Amino acid sequence: MTNTLTDRQEFFGGFREILPLSFGAGIYGLAFGLLASQAYMGSLEVGVMGTFVFAGASQIIAVERVVAGAGSIVAVLAGVALNLRLLLITASIRDIFVGRPFWQVALGAHLTTDENWALMLSARARHQQAGYWYLVGAGLNLILIWVLATVAGVYFASAIPEPRALGMDFAFTAAFIAIARSLWSGRSDLIPWCVAVAVVTGLIVPGVVDASWALICGGVAGALAAGIRDNG
Amino acid sequence: MDNFLFLILPLALVTFAIRLSGVVLGQRLPQEGVWARALKALPGSLIVSLVTVSLLSGGPMEWAAGCVALAVAIVTRNLLATMAAGIGAIWLLRYVAV
Numbered sequence: 001m002t003n004t005l006t007d008r009q010e011f012f013g014g015f016r017e018i019l020p021l022s023f024g025a026g027i028y029g030l031a032f033g034l035l036a037s038q039a040y041m042g043s044l045e046v047g048v049m050g051t052f053v054f055a056g057a058s059q060i061i062a063v064e065r066v067v068a069g070a071g072s073i074v075a076v077l078a079g080v081a082l083n084l085r086l087l088l089i090t091a092s093i094r095d096i097f098v099g100r101p102f103w104q105v106a107l108g109a110h111l112t113t114d115e116n117w118a119l120m121l122s123a124r125a126r127h128q129q130a131g132y133w134y135l136v137g138a139g140l141n142l143i144l145i146w147v148l149a150t151v152a153g154v155y156f157a158s159a160i161p162e163p164r165a166l167g168m169d170f171a172f173t174a175a176f177i178a179i180a181r182s183l184w185s186g187r188s189d190l191i192p193w194c195v196a197v198a199v200v201t202g203l204i205v206p207g208v209v210d211a212s213w214a215l216i217c218g219g220v221a222g223a224l225a226a227g228i229r230d231n232g
Numbered sequence: 233m234d235n236f237l238f239l240i241l242p243l244a245l246v247t248f249a250i251r252l253s254g255v256v257l258g259q260r261l262p263q264e265g266v267w268a269r270a271l272k273a274l275p276g277s278l279i280v281s282l283v284t285v286s287l288l289s290g291g292p293m294e295w296a297a298g299c300v301a302l303a304v305a306i307v308t309r310n311l312l313a314t315m316a317a318g319i320g321a322i323w324l325l326r327y328v329a330v
Contacts, residue, residue, distance in 0.1 A: 020312050045236045052244035062243055072238040079243045085278070086247070087254040092274040094258030109251040114282065121275050122311070167323030170294065173286045174301040174318025176279050181305035183276045196277040200284040211289065215281045222277025227270030
C-alpha cells in the first residue's frame with residue numbers, strides 16, 4: 001500500500017466515514033443516559049464514565065446490574081467480561097502501533113472499539129489507506145457522539161423512543177454484516193468463518209457459556225483454523 | 233461521584249488495561265507461522281462471531297432481517313445501504329407482526 005494520504009487526511013477520512021456508526025452509537029447513548037439516570041447517576045458521572053470507559057455495551061450491562069440492585073463488584077465483572085474481546089481486537093491490528101510513542105499507543109488503544117476497528121479493516125479491504133490516524137479520527141468522532149449522547153440522555157431520553165422501537169437495535173448487526181462482506185477475501189475464508197459460527201452457536205444454544213465468552217471462543221477458533229490450515 | 237467511583241474507576245482501569253494488553257500481545261506474537269496467520273484471520277472470524285452472537289440473541293424476525301442485510305451487503309457492498317436495509321427490514325417485520 002502506498003502512502004499517499006497525509007496523517008491529517010487519514011484522520012478526517014476516519015472521522016467522516018464512521019458517521020453512520022456514530023449515529024447508531026448516539027441512539028444507544030441516549031438510551032444509556034436514561035438507564036444511568038434510573039441508577040441515580042448524574043450527568044458528570046455519565047460523562048466521566050463515557051470518556052474513560054468508552055465501551056458502550058459494558059457500560060450498559062454494568063449500570064443495568066446496578067439498577068437491578070447488584071453491588072459494584074458484580075457490575076464491574078459483568079462489564080469486564082464483555083470487554084475481554086478488546087484484547088483480541090487491539091492485538092489484531094498490531095501493525096498500526098509499531099514504532100509509535102507511548103502516548104500514541106495509549107490514545108489509539110483507548111479509542112479502539114468494535115466500530116472503528118471494523119471500519120478501518122473494511123476500508124483497508126477496499127484498498128484504501130487506513131491506519132493509525134484513520135482509527136483515531138473515527139474513534140474521536142465516536143467518543144464525542146457517545147459522551148454527548150449519554151449526557152443528553154440523562155435529561156432527555158424519556159422523550160425519545162427506545163432503540164428497539166425504531167429498529168435501531170439492529171443497526172450494528174447490519175453494519176457488521178456489511179463489514180464482514182467487505183472483509184470476505186474468497187474461498188479461503190469459508191472454513192475459518194464456518195468454524196467461528198459453529199463454535200459460537202455450539203456454545204450459546206445449549207447455554208454452555210455466556211455470550212461474551214462464546215464470542216471470544218468463536219473468534220479464536222476461526223483464527224486458529226485459518227492459522228493451522230495453511231501450515232506447511 | 234463517590235457512589236459511582238467504585239463502578240467507574242475499576243471498569244475504566246481494567247478496560248484500558250485490556251486494550252493495552254492486546255497491543256502488547258500483538259507485538260509479542262511471532263511475525264510468521266501459525267500464530268501470525270491466525271492473527272491475520274482473527275478480525276474476520278471475530279466479526280462473524282459478533283454477528284452470530286447478536287443474531288442468536290434474536291428470533292426468526294432478526295434472522296430474516298439479517299438475510300435481507302446480507303443480500304444488500306453482497307449486492308451493494310455499501311455500509312449505509314446495508315444498515316438502512318437491515319433496520320428497515322426489522323422495523324417492518326415487527327410492525328407487521330404486531
